[in-house]
Amino acid sequence: MTQSVPSVSVAPDGQPGNLMVDARSVQKHFGALQVLKGITLQVKPREVMCLVGPSGSGKSTFLRCINHLEKVTAGRLYVDGELVGYEERGHKLHELHPKRAAAQRRDIGMVFQRFNLFPHMNALDNVIEAPMMVKGEKKSAAIERGRALLDQVGLASKEKAYPAQLSGGQQQRVAIARALAMQPKLMLFDEPTSALDPELVGEVLDVMRNLASEGMTMIVVTHEMGFAREVGDHLVFMDAGVVVEAGPPREVLANPQHERTKAFLSKVL
């Protein structure tokens, strides 16, 4: 699917390419309910941003806005210099055609709390499905890369297994391989270990740690503060739809400035 002259809406005053994610006062309303109340944050390429906050604070909603699973209702959100979900012509925003929106998503991988593997396909088929359907890759090439990816997440021997026959940790690792198969430039993780038994958390975090060390740009919603401290370049604490505090993970964790951050951290640490 080649796009005809993609009229990229470049961030007005920013230099595209400098920032992978550039959120400027992003708001999200569900009808009368305002869930995001002006999120401003930036992620550079190769950075890992960890997003923490209490339940209902809007972390998932923000991630879903980044790959346009939800429409931003105010503010501007740019990914790799391109406005997400809209096209700016003159002073008007025009909704993108679903095909254009899909094209934007191709470069963004997403990993869900509940894995969401396709249960009627085995592990390898899960991984090669999107490259074949969306990118039109040849089956042989897709299989070759799919096997390499399964190997990378330590599941080379499980390519024939169906999701129901895999443990939670294994399923989540297949889901990561599936997202990587699209060769994304940005990976979004929405509480990837929250549905896992404690002894399975480590194997998934290991895969993510490797990914970060290879230079993948990542936004990770997580309650694993150890991971945030060790791997994250930024820690962002969100509450009730606003960014309360942000900074290097060690500083925020050791010395939170805000009362709400202190209260939250005292509960999860």
Place this chain on the structure above:
Amino acid sequence: MATELEPPGTSVPPDDLIKAVPLRRPGRIVVAVVLVVLLALFIYGAATNSAYEWSTFGSYLFDQRISQAALITLELTVISMVIAVILGVFLAVMRMSDNPVLKSVAWLYLWIFRGTPIYVQLVFWGLITTIYKHIDLGVPFMVQFVHLDTGSWLTPFVMAFLGLGLNEAAYMAEIVRAGIGSVDEGQHEAAVALAMTWGQTMRRVVLPQAMRVIIPPTGNEVISMLKTTSLVIGVPYTADLYSVSRQIGGVLYRPIPLLLVASAWYLAITSVLMVGQYFLEKRYSRGASRVLTTKQLQALATAQSAGPADGGKA
């Protein structure tokens, strides 16, 4: 099974596989014996009762007129089910859309076609050429592109499968809707996040999973449709299995053996359809269960004994 009374936890259980004596269920045996005796009595009675006229049954079972009529019944079933499935998918998608007009139209369709008896609908179809003498397509009151005399192409056969198919579509719509609704929303989301389009998501992710819920009731609908075709006499269309059997039986003054002939054919076709349904269900239940087939378990066991064990003893 020497169970000495020992405090639990002190004895080490033997390592060999348990061979327990199966539980006896005397009630089951009694019920089974009674049923077998009753069945035997019934078969004996049927075989010796002259009203059934088994010799007539035998000579007409493979009569060419009968097998021809069975073929027509099968055709009616297949054509009307194809119409029903296609129209049913459209109606289901319409009912689930955000567009209130599409939704209401689908609802109205279901209300009418499920709310009136199929026999009445078939009789209506038979009268349609007197209700609508011709169909005109074009801009109302202005231009006319197409003019069709209904009588020329609405033969009783066409009216029969249209009547059956359009009625069945209402039921198929609900089955398809339940199937699509049974698929976890996260599936749709994962597909969209992988940049798949709506069509790809439906075709590759949602519908294959919905099939598991759609196929069993659809199989029942096919089998039920096979028998509902006997109502096309209401159109009236009289070349199907039931009508032809009645005609032959009427001419011979022997309705009973001919009804048995028709029943035998219906049963035979139903049995074939049931086998097909079994294989379809098996195909679409892939990955649905943790339970492995014997073959898969064997493969795993072989792999385990060959390589180093993954996590201790299994």
